[in-house]
Amino acid sequence: MSLDDVTLTQQGQIPGLSPGRYVKLSVRDTGTGMPDWVRNRLFEPFFTTKGPDEGTGMGLAVVYGTVKNHEGEITVESTLGEGSVFHVFLPLAHIEASAEGEERGGVPGGKERILLVDDEPGVLQMTGQILKGLGYKVTTAPNGMAAWEIFKKRSHSFDLVITDQVMPGLTGLDLAREIFKISEGTPVILSTGYGETVSSEQARAAGISEFVMKPVSRKEVADTVRRALEDRGGMGT
Numbered sequence: 001m002s003l004d005d006v007t008l009t010q011q012g013q014i015p016g017l018s019p020g021r022y023v024k025l026s027v028r029d030t031g032t033g034m035p036d037w038v039r040n041r042l043f044e045p046f047f048t049t050k051g052p053d054e055g056t057g058m059g060l061a062v063v064y065g066t067v068k069n070h071e072g073e074i075t076v077e078s079t080l081g082e083g084s085v086f087h088v089f090l091p092l093a094h095i096e097a098s099a100e101g102e103e104r105g106g107v108p109g110g111k112e113r114i115l116l117v118d119d120e121p122g123v124l125q126m127t128g129q130i131l132k133g134l135g136y137k138v139t140t141a142p143n144g145m146a147a148w149e150i151f152k153k154r155s156h157s158f159d160l161v162i163t164d165q166v167m168p169g170l171t172g173l174d175l176a177r178e179i180f181k182i183s184e185g186t187p188v189i190l191s192t193g194y195g196e197t198v199s200s201e202q203a204r205a206a207g208i209s210e211f212v213m214k215p216v217s218r219k220e221v222a223d224t225v226r227r228a229l230e231d232r233g234g235m236g237t
Contacts, residue, residue, distance in 0.1 A: 002026045006089070014089060016073040021092045028085040034078045042076060045193035045214045061193075062122040065215030069130075107219055108226045109134035112159035116140045117147040117175065118191070119167045123214070127162070130221050144170030148178055155183045160229055165192040173198060173206050180207055187228040191216070 004024045008017055034042075043064040067074055071091050078084035114136050118124040124140055131138045139158070141147035144167045151158065161179060165172035176188040187209035192198055203211040209228040212220065 001028070005092075014073055014075065017089060022072075022089045023092060025088040025090070026085055027088075028083065030083045033080040033082055033084055035080065039076055039078050039084075043074070061215055062120070062126060065217075066126060068215075069218050107134070107222045109136070109222065110226065110229065111135050111137065112229055113137045113157055114139070114225070115147060115151060115158045115161045117142075117144060117161065117163040117167070117172070119143045119164060123164070127216075127221065130218050131162075131225070133218075134222055134225075136225070143167050144172065144175040147175055151179055152182060155179075155186070158186065160187050160189070160225065162189040162191065162225070165190055165198050173203070173208075176206055176208060187231075189224060189228050 002025075004026070005021065006024045007021050008014060008019045011019060013019070043060050045061040064074055067088060067090065073089045075087045075089075076084060077087075114131055116124065116128055116131065116138055117140075118127065119142055121142070124142065128138050128140050139150065141150055144163070147161070147163065148170060151161070161176070163172040163175050170178075172190050172192075176190065179186055179188060184207075188207070189210040189212065190198070190203050190208045191212050191214055193214045200211045209231070210224045212224055216224070
């Protein structure tokens with residue numbers, strides 16, 4: 001592992017990064033390496049080379065989303081039989097603070113109460129932090145069944161529900177249907193990963209207010225939440 005101060009002088013020197021000063025964190029392993037087709041898909045949500053029940057494929061996607069939300073980038077070098085090295089680039093503090101100050105002016109927040117549901121702890125924590133940073137009061141649930149138990153006892157305590165789709169026991173769509181039975185006017189945002197079978201048309205037909213694909217940026221979270229709260233009439237109306 002190493003930590004370096006680097007300066008990018010040209011646009012495109014590192015794809016996705018603007019010229020400026022960055023901190024580069026490099027982490028190297030001595031494993032078997034990976035073929036190009038695996039390296040090219042590393043950060044896709046739910047992509048994994050592990051067998052069933054051995055991994056979800058969300059770990060690197062969450063890391064990548066966090067780095068991108070901080071105006072950074074990750075690059076990967078790998079050689080079969082020799083291992084891999086990950087380079088994480090993040091802007092120096094004064095650059096990051098300036099970018100954050102500029103972003104706040106165009107990112108809406110609020111004080112409404114949100115029930116956030118996801119069975120991936122990393123996603124639940126990261127999204128919860130984003131929402132709290134935008135001013136919302138957030139209650140979290142680790143799966144659909146737990147969320148339903150909370151909501152049916154405190155349905156008047158929430159202005160919005162944000163739920164993952166693929167969860168054990170109760171999917172996001174099924175949770176939304178149960179919610180609408182006792183609180184038809186509560187907006188629900190459905191969050192899914194690439195490759196999942198639910199479509200925006202299915203979500204709309206079920207009464208979902210907004211439909212987003214993981215991973216999502218801070219601005220996308222902010223804009224989607226405000227649309228759902230301000231348009232209680234349903235998705236696409």
